[in-house]
Amino acid sequence: MDGSDKLKCARGGGIGGGGVGHSVDRLSALPDDLLHAVLSRLKARQVVRTCVLSTRWRDLWRSVPCLRIDQREFHTAAAGNGTLVERQSFNNFAHILLHRHDVALLEEFRLHEDPGPGYGYGYGYGRFHADSWVRHGISQDETWPCRLERLHLNNVSLDSYFARHISSRCPALEDMRLKNCCYLLTEVTKITSSSLKKLVIVGFHVVREDASFRLILEAPALASLRLAGHSSNNYSDVMSLTTVTSMPSLVDASICLTTVREFNYSNEDNGRIEMQLSLLNELFNVTSLHLSRFGVMFLVLGGDAGLFLPEFKNLKMLSLAECDISDDFLTLKHFLRNSPNLEKLTLRCLPLFFAEVQVSIGINTSILFKAVRYVDYVPAKKNVDYVLDFSSYDL
Structure with a gap:
């Protein structure tokens, strides 16, 4: 039984449902909050596909509070991973999704990109768009308060505005995880957050060998910190690139150097x-x-x-x-x-x-x-x- 069959069964039709003409759409009768909770556990492509189920489902995806955009959803066994067609399809999907979704309602935003060509240097195909996706997910409309509580990014290039947006546009952010992200930075980066409680930075990179990346944290509510470096070029350990300050609430820390x-x-x-x-x-x-x-x-x-x-x-x-x-x-x-x-x-x-x-x-x-x-x-x-x-x- 594939995914569409399961949805039909849940709605009371299709397999074992007595036929479409006699089906009872019990799932669509549920309140929006409950349906949003269900959709939040699916990846973004699966969520969008629910719009074809019925008129009731047509616009539900636009207000789902959690978006999990994952390039791995676009892999095909025949073409293999990371083909140009797959990447272009993923880029188009992510761009349209974020511009049609009511991002002011987002509480959780996850973006997973494939490393692709040039991994570690930020030149992978499609990485030029990822920083704008992140900014859009954070929400740039200052007339609406940003509700974002969790931000998880994998293999994403982050531009010099990233830290500024985190500090100024995310008053509710509690959990931020950056894994194998590339930083287009050449100066000190300061993240100030009175709400951040958990921070994980694993395997980060700088674009050029001679680039410096110095992260300064001012997070009085931070309770859990994990830093793990990535051995690359002349970069020998996390500490040569990171300075951490102002964490009076910290109770759990893990610091892993590279060599x-x-x-x-x-x-x-x-x-x-x-x-x-x-x-x-x-x-x-x-x-x-x-x-x-x-x-x-x-x-x-x-x-x-x-x-x-x-x-x-x-x-x-x-x-x-x-x-x-x-x-x-x-x-x-x-x-x-x-x-x-x-x-x-x-x-x-x-x-x-x-x-x-x-x-x-x-x-x-x-x-x-x-x-x-x-x-x-x-x-x-x-x-x-x-x-x-x-x-x-x-x-």
Whole structure:
């Protein structure tokens, strides 16, 4: 039974419905709010197709509060993914949809583009239109307040006006997720939002190798933050491009750098360490913290004894994945000392790290487990649940 048959059954006609002449359209009798809730769970192309069901359905799609525009709906098995015809069809559909939909009623807007040619540089076919689609989805009519609460974008090129529109046109925005997006930016970008509670930025790119992207957040209500970089060209980690400030409500943070890097005392490395410490200072209030591929973060730089790890008074769960905690666990020791309420520590170790420890203390994993407990160093931490996680690596 295909989708059209299911809709016929729901309306009381077609298969098992006693024929079209005797059908009862029970589905169309439902109130608009309930039908909108159903349509909001469908992708945009499916939603628009419901306009042929009956006169009652003809214009329902125009006021649906959630739009999920997905280029994958236009893939065909015969033509393969990402053909010129498919892309043109998708572009035409998205353009017409957004200009005929009452975007002032949107509460959730999702846009998923295929990476396509030039992925990572913003030159994929159709990407020239995506930024205008996003602006239209945010709603440019200042006479109507924007209701948008959730904004999820995948593989989309964002122009220099994106942050400005988020700050000025989205007073209700709570959840923003940007995955593998490309930024046509060459200067500091500032996003100010008093409503934003969750922010996810994964695998972002800059257009040129020499371009700089510095993101400044002022989000007093932000409770959850996830930043994950993407290894590309000279761009080595998230922190070289990102500055985060003003997040007093943050309770859950995950920061994943792009590569494992060994630090020494060079000026370049000191600058990177200072940047990592600066970010950690902004995360002092979190209860859950995940760090991936961080370098040695407890170093006295330039004789300044104040550049240490902050105190995490509320931290209960700490996860360190592929982090350089130094040969003698010095960084780990200071993390424990600065986290008086820590309940669970998870170490996800590199094979190289594990091999080095094997040489120094023996091959028995239980010995390694005891080695990182630091009961002697931090007596108050005896009730902490220490977990060594090697599940993601082939040892």
